[in-house]
Amino acid sequence: MNLVPSNFFIQLVAFAILFWLLSRYAFKPLFGIMEQRRQLVKEQMENAQNNRSDSERLLEEQKQALQQARKEAHDIIEQARTTGSKQADEIVQAARNESSRIKEEAVRDIDTEKNKAVAALKAEVSGLSVQIASKIIGKQVDEQSQKQLVDEYLQEVGNKS
Template identity: 70%
Template sequence: MSLHWESTVYAIIAFGVLYWLLSKYAFGPLLGIMEKRRLLVLEQMNSAEASRKQAEQQLEEQKLALQQARKEAYDIIEQAKLTSVKQADEIVQTAKSEANRVKENAVQDITSEKNKAIAALRSEVSGMSVQIASKIIEKQIDEKSQEQLVDQYLKEVGSK
């Protein structure tokens, strides 16, 4: 095999011209497009990272808001419990007061009726005593008859 130096020189010159044409017309725009693509990918990665950070921040805010809402709900429930206990105590106290008032009124009514009954009994007993005394004076009877008369009047009083 023989090596021809002329064809090697032509091949090197052709390769040099081709490389110069490619670098002037093809490599420049191709590298520009690749650089634009690299910048676009870099921009999208930065945008995705910012979105991720924003999503994490929003997630933390939502967690805090949820904790705050739970705390407020717990506080509302506790306040409702306290209010219901207070109202129940007030109702019980009102019922006790009303019961005491009714009891006092009943005691007053009983005392009044008792006093009326005692007064009526006294007037009746005094009237009977006067009747007994008048009958004793009228009859001027002996002791045995007097006892029978008193027993008879006591039986009358007992039956009334």
């Protein structure tokens, strides 16, 4: 290898000119594009980090909202159960009251019918008694006397029983 100083000097000057031309016309735009790309990547990374932070925050908010909704649903279910039990108790109590009222009404109706039957029986017995007595005695007893006789007879029967 032969090193010729003039060739070396020419090559060095050519390299310096080439480097100056490249740095002026090629490296500056290339470095500018690379700097823009670096800025773009940096912005995208920052945006990604911000988006991730936002998503984590939104996820936490959604979890809290879901938990709150579950709690509200549970409260609503408990309230419905309580209301249902209360209404069931009210319905049962109303049914008991109604059955008591119907029973009392039936007892009153029975007493009324019993009293009517006793009165009808008394009237029939008095009529039969008068007829029997008239046949036995052989004379006709007037209605007032008949009533008085029946009442006395019923009193005697009532006192004996």
